Amino acid sequence: MSVKPRRPGRRLVRVRIGLASVAGLIVLIRWGLAPSDDRRWEAIEQSVRRQQWGDAERRLAAWVDRHPEDARAWLLRGQALGGLGRDDEARAALRRIPEHDPAWPQAQIGLGTLAMQRHDRIEAERAFRAVIEREPDAIEPKVRLLGLLLIQRRQEEARALLWDVFRRSGDPRQLVSLTNIALEDRHQEIFRDLAGDGDRLRGELEPYLDRSPDDPWLRRARGLLRLEQGDPAGALADLEFANRVMDDDPAARLALADCRLMLGDPEQAIAALGPRPDRPIDQARWWILRGLVEQDRRRIDEAISCFQAAVEADPEHLGARYRLGRALVRAGRSEEAGPVLDQAGAIRDRMIALKTRLDGGLDDPRNAEACVQLARLCLESRMPVEARAWFAHASRVDPFHREAQEAIARLGEMAPAAPRPPRLRTGPADRPENAATSGISSKATAARFVDEASSRGLIFSYDSGAQGDLFIADMMGGGVGLIDFDNDGWLDVYLVNGCPLPVDPGRPPAPNRLF
Structure with missing residues (x-):
C-alpha cells in the first residue's frame, strides 16, 4: 500500500487564505454598519429638530472631535448646550466660530440671546449690532435688538429700527406697532394709567438692573417707568442721574421737570426743563410743564399763553387742548373755553377709535x-x-x-422723522448723590474705586490660547495700553488678545479691541 505524499505548505496556505477572508469579511461588516458622515449629520439634525438636546450634544461632541473646524457643528452644539442649560459651554462653542465664516452671524445672535437670558444688556446689544452692521438686510437681529431697546425705554431708537424692519419686510403687523407707538407717544398722560402694562415692563427691567444696578440706560428706564406709574419720589434719583450722564435727552429732561413739579418744587422744575426741544410733541410737553408752573404760581394769564403755545406746537395734543380749556374756564373765559374743550373731545374720540381698531389687529x-x-x-x-x-x-x-x-x-414721498437719540456723555459722569459709602466722613481723603467697566461698555474677554503645553506668552498675558487715540483729551483703552501657539494661519486669534 502506497501513501500519497503531502505537498509541503498547502495547509499553511489554506489557513492563511482563510484568515485573510475572515479579516476582509470583518472589514466589510464594519464598513457596512458604520454610518457615513452624511448619516451621522442627518442623525444630529434630527435630534436638534426634535429638541433632544442630550442626544444632539453627545453626537455633536463626537463630530467636532473628528471635524474641529466645522462651524455649523459648533453652531448646533451651542444651541444644544443652551437647551441643556449649560450656558457657559454654549458661549464657548459659539465663540469658536470665526468672523469670516458664514455661520458667524447666527453664532452672534445665539450669543446675544444667551446674554439676554442672563440679563447682560451690554453684551446682548453688542452681539445684535455686530450682526446688523455686517448684514444690514437681516431681520432677526433687528427684531431681537428691538425688544431690548423697548425694555430700556429707548423709544426713538426702537421706532427707527422698527421702521427699517417694516420697509424690508412689508409686514403690516409691524405697521400696527408703529402706529401704536406714535399714538401712545403723543398721549402719554392717557396711556400711563395702564398699570398692567407698567407692571409687565417693570418685571422685564428689574432682572437687568439686578445684574447691572449702575447701568445708566437701565436707571434712566427705571426713572421713566416709576414716574409713569405715579411714583415721583422713587423716580427722582434715577432721573437726576440720567440727566447728568445723557447728552441732550428731552425725554429725561421733561420727565425730571414733571417729577419735580409733582413733588411741589416748581423752581427746580423750570431749571430742569432746559432749552425747548425740536420735536413738536416734545415742544408741546415743554410748554405744558411751563404752563403748570405758572398755574402753580397763580399766574393764570401766563399759564394760558403757555398752553396756547403747546396747542400751536402740536394741535392734536389732547393734554394741551384740555389744559388750555380748563385754564380758560378758571379765568372766567367760558365762551373761549367751549370750542377748545369740544376740540379736545373730538381728539379723544379719534384717539379711541384709532386705538380700538389697532388693538383689534x-x-x-x-x-x-x-x-x-x-x-x-x-x-x-x-x-x-x-x-x-x-x-x-x-x-x-x-x-x-x-x-x-x-x-x-x-x-407724496414721506419719511418718518429721525430725531437724534440721546447718547451717553463722553466725559466722566457725576456720581449719584447716594454713591458715597455710608459712614465715611465727607472730609475723608482716601481714594475710592468703583468698577464701572460694564456700564461704560468696556467688555473684553482675554483668550490666552493655551492648549496644554504652556509657552511663556500663555502665562504672561496680553496686556493693556492706555493712549489718547482720538486726540479728545481722554485716555482710550487698547486690549491685546492671545492665540494658540505655534500660530496656525487657518485659525486666526481673537481680535484685539480699542475702546
Whole structure:
C-alpha cells in the first residue's frame, strides 16, 4: 500500500487564505454598519429638530472631535448646550466660530440671546449690532435688538429700527406697532394709567438692573417707568442721574421737570426743563410743564399763553387742548373755553377709535379696505407718515384701490422723522448723590474705586490660547495700553488678545479691541 505524499505548505496556505477572508469579511461588516458622515449629520439634525438636546450634544461632541473646524457643528452644539442649560459651554462653542465664516452671524445672535437670558444688556446689544452692521438686510437681529431697546425705554431708537424692519419686510403687523407707538407717544398722560402694562415692563427691567444696578440706560428706564406709574419720589434719583450722564435727552429732561413739579418744587422744575426741544410733541410737553408752573404760581394769564403755545406746537395734543380749556374756564373765559374743550373731545374720540381698531389687529392683512380705514384715522389724527404707509400697504394688496392711489399721490414721498437719540456723555459722569459709602466722613481723603467697566461698555474677554503645553506668552498675558487715540483729551483703552501657539494661519486669534 502506497501513501500519497503531502505537498509541503498547502495547509499553511489554506489557513492563511482563510484568515485573510475572515479579516476582509470583518472589514466589510464594519464598513457596512458604520454610518457615513452624511448619516451621522442627518442623525444630529434630527435630534436638534426634535429638541433632544442630550442626544444632539453627545453626537455633536463626537463630530467636532473628528471635524474641529466645522462651524455649523459648533453652531448646533451651542444651541444644544443652551437647551441643556449649560450656558457657559454654549458661549464657548459659539465663540469658536470665526468672523469670516458664514455661520458667524447666527453664532452672534445665539450669543446675544444667551446674554439676554442672563440679563447682560451690554453684551446682548453688542452681539445684535455686530450682526446688523455686517448684514444690514437681516431681520432677526433687528427684531431681537428691538425688544431690548423697548425694555430700556429707548423709544426713538426702537421706532427707527422698527421702521427699517417694516420697509424690508412689508409686514403690516409691524405697521400696527408703529402706529401704536406714535399714538401712545403723543398721549402719554392717557396711556400711563395702564398699570398692567407698567407692571409687565417693570418685571422685564428689574432682572437687568439686578445684574447691572449702575447701568445708566437701565436707571434712566427705571426713572421713566416709576414716574409713569405715579411714583415721583422713587423716580427722582434715577432721573437726576440720567440727566447728568445723557447728552441732550428731552425725554429725561421733561420727565425730571414733571417729577419735580409733582413733588411741589416748581423752581427746580423750570431749571430742569432746559432749552425747548425740536420735536413738536416734545415742544408741546415743554410748554405744558411751563404752563403748570405758572398755574402753580397763580399766574393764570401766563399759564394760558403757555398752553396756547403747546396747542400751536402740536394741535392734536389732547393734554394741551384740555389744559388750555380748563385754564380758560378758571379765568372766567367760558365762551373761549367751549370750542377748545369740544376740540379736545373730538381728539379723544379719534384717539379711541384709532386705538380700538389697532388693538383689534388685522384679521386679514390682505383686506385693503381695513387698511384704508386705518389710514383715514391716522390722517385725521395728524399722523401723515403712518397714514401714507397704510395707504401704500392697501395699494399693494389691491393695486386698483382708487382712494389709496389718490392719497399716495397727494401725500407724496414721506419719511418718518429721525430725531437724534440721546447718547451717553463722553466725559466722566457725576456720581449719584447716594454713591458715597455710608459712614465715611465727607472730609475723608482716601481714594475710592468703583468698577464701572460694564456700564461704560468696556467688555473684553482675554483668550490666552493655551492648549496644554504652556509657552511663556500663555502665562504672561496680553496686556493693556492706555493712549489718547482720538486726540479728545481722554485716555482710550487698547486690549491685546492671545492665540494658540505655534500660530496656525487657518485659525486666526481673537481680535484685539480699542475702546
